[in-house]
Amino acid sequence: GSLWFISDRTGWWNLYRWSAAGAVEPMVAMDAEIGVPPWVFGQSRYDFLHDGRVVFAYSRGGFDHLGSRRADGTIVELSVPFTSIDSVVAAGAGVAFVGASPTAEAAVIKASLDGDGLGPVEVVRPPRDLGLPEGLVSVPEAIEFPTGDGQTAYGLFYPPANPGFAGPGGDRPPLLVMIHGGPTSDAIPALRLGVQYWTSRGFAVVDVNYRGSTGFGRRYRNLLRDAWGVADVEDCQAAARWLADQGRVDPRRLCIRGGSAGGFTTLAALATGDTFAAGASLFGVADLEALALETHKFESRYLDGLVGPYPERRDVYVERSPIHHLDGFDRPLIVLQGLEDEVVPPAQSEMIVAALQDRHVPVAYVAFEGEQHGFRQAANIRRALDAELSFYGQMLGFELPAAEGITPVPIIR
Numbered sequence: 001g002s003l004w005f006i007s008d009r010t011g012w013w014n015l016y017r018w019s020a021a022g023a024v025e026p027m028v029a030m031d032a033e034i035g036v037p038p039w040v041f042g043q044s045r046y047d048f049l050h051d052g053r054v055v056f057a058y059s060r061g062g063f064d065h066l067g068s069r070r071a072d073g074t075i076v077e078l079s080v081p082f083t084s085i086d087s088v089v090a091a092g093a094g095v096a097f098v099g100a101s102p103t104a105e106a107a108v109i110k111a112s113l114d115g116d117g118l119g120p121v122e123v124v125r126p127p128r129d130l131g132l133p134e135g136l137v138s139v140p141e142a143i144e145f146p147t148g149d150g151q152t153a154y155g156l157f158y159p160p161a162n163p164g165f166a167g168p169g170g171d172r173p174p175l176l177v178m179i180h181g182g183p184t185s186d187a188i189p190a191l192r193l194g195v196q197y198w199t200s201r202g203f204a205v206v207d208v209n210y211r212g213s214t215g216f217g218r219r220y221r222n223l224l225r226d227a228w229g230v231a232d233v234e235d236c237q238a239a240a241r242w243l244a245d246q247g248r249v250d251p252r253r254l255c256i257r258g259g260s261a262g263g264f265t266t267l268a269a270l271a272t273g274d275t276f277a278a279g280a281s282l283f284g285v286a287d288l289e290a291l292a293l294e295t296h297k298f299e300s301r302y303l304d305g306l307v308g309p310y311p312e313r314r315d316v317y318v319e320r321s322p323i324h325h326l327d328g329f330d331r332p333l334i335v336l337q338g339l340e341d342e343v344v345p346p347a348q349s350e351m352i353v354a355a356l357q358d359r360h361v362p363v364a365y366v367a368f369e370g371e372q373h374g375f376r377q378a379a380n381i382r383r384a385l386d387a388e389l390s391f392y393g394q395m396l397g398f399e400l401p402a403a404e405g406i407t408p409v410p411i412i413r
Contacts, residue, residue, distance in 0.1 A: 004054075006035035006045075008218045015046060015056065015069075028069050032060040037184065037214050047090040049113065055095045057085040059215040062142055062154055063189050066097070068113065078118045082109070084190040094119065100127070100190035102139045130193075135163035138199035140189055140207070145242035147211070148234035151223065154209040154216065155239050156187050159248075162200045173204045174253035174396055175243060177236050177276070179262030183228055183306065184221065186213045197385055202398075204249050210235035210265075212306075228306035229288070229320035232265045237275040253277055253396050257388070260344065260373065261285060267322035267352065271329045278332040278395040280388050283341050283373055286323040286348040289314065295343065323348065326355040332362040334391040334409065336384045338371030357412050364391050364409045 003018045004027065013035025015028040028034060034045050034056050046056035052071035055078075057064055064085040066078040082099030084106070089096050094112035105127040112119035140156035147153040160173045167173060176198050180187050187207035198205050209216065211231040212224020224231055236256060244251035256279045258266040263284015270279045285291050292303050292310045308316045318324055333356060337349040346367065356363040366387045368380045375381050387409040393400050400406050 004046075004048075008035070011218045013218075015054070027054070027073075028056060028058075028067075028075060030058065030060075030075070031217070032058040032065075033215055033217065034058045043086070044088050045086075047088055047095070049090050049095075050093065053113070055088060055090065055113070057088050057097065062156065062187065062209055062215055066095075066118075068116075070116075076116045078113075080109075080111075080118065080121075084188050096124070100188075102189055103134075103137050103191055105130075105191050127191075132196075133163065136161060136200055137191065137196060138205070142189075143206070143239075143243075145239055147238035148231065151211060153211055153235040153238060154213070156189055156207040156209075157243065157248075158195055158199050158205040158207070160199050160202050160204055162202070165202065167202060172248065172250040173202055174255060174392070175240055175249035176203045176205045177240050177254070177256040178205055178207045179210075179232070179236060179256070179258030179265045180207065180213070181259060181261045182213075183232060183261040183265070184212050184214060184224060186215045194385070197389075201389065204243070206239050206243060208236050208239050225305055226308055228303075229264070229268050233269045233272065236265060236269055237273055240275055255279060255392060255396075257282070259283055263344070264288075264322070267333075268320065268325075270331045270333060271322045271325040274331070276331060278334075278392060280334045280336065280391070281349070281352070282336045282375075282384070283338055283344045283349070284335075285344055286321065286352055288317040288321045290348065291344075292317060294345075323351060326352070326359070329356060330359070330361055332391075332395045332411075334364040334366070334388055336366050336368070336375075336387070338368050338373065338375065340369075340371060341373045343373040353412075360413060362395065362411050362413050364411045366409065 001020045005016055006013050007016050013033045015034050017027050018024050048054055054069040063083045066080050068076050082101050084100040086098040091110050096110045098106050099109045100106040107123055107127045108125035110124050111121045138158040138161035140158050143155050143157045144152050187209050195205050240254040243249045254276050256266050256269055256276045259282035263281040266279045266281050267284050335349045335353055337346050339346055353363050353365045386406045390406050390409040
């Protein structure tokens, strides 16, 4: 006779109960996020056990945890070796969920609850056996750094890791700033081969949870309102400069990459600033006005809160679109684009490439037949990564080992 729900009325997505009498009471109250953005159906972050307990996942500082609430209201943290937790459901007297960690991809997990703790854990569906030596996997470190407007932003920093190689003595590694999509998604602390590709080849990587990212409370989420193309760009630049100032990366070899919404931030950072030495746009948004007019129904009013209502604030859409700032674009860029992309049509990427070519800015363009908004074919994913690595090698002045077998990507100058 009661309804349980998630609300962020205190600034955090917490768990509440509404009774038939109309009373609302908090059931799990903490400075952490139990809820996640409801972008897809069927998500589950909590469920009810037969004995009256509730088991739930929550995010704090960008890392997921598992907890339970006893019938008397006591909250107990359940120790699990996972930093990303999804699809929490009751399973008999225990719980099942999808869990991942910085050293393992997602697995389906089932565990009993023994008293206040977690009992034996059963791996129902194991992660892939990738055969990676332990020393080859870079484990992220959660970082906080100062950014615009006196705010603090967050990220996951991955140092280079490859036991078979060492960098030149005294040199600091190049940095690759990664930008998650959404744009109001978040950087997930789970094993991602797309990150390890770079850290195993001598790059440091920072996956930036810029202002507006989820997992840090409502106030932080709202900092991207009317500020997409400003706050995210500032935070990516601030992350790179902060890591350089800390002596952890080479300030002369700071690069930035992103796809879709992250590609927009990449293009905006390169078009309006000089922090980065080079960048990569994967099917990146170059024209916000075109995105507002052509995107699918579910996100048709999404930009109203991120940029401003359209067409009333068309001036802001034009001002923030990288396509209208090509005169300030003087940093090398590689563009990777699916030729069947209907979200970011190839024409947007080709306009950027043509403009840089006219300005004699080094640019590479790799187009993929049969690919849409995001690459799906394994051969194309590998080709895209290898082309990007080749591009950075040519721009930053390092040679690729012959064993990589990578054909240098053509660069137009």
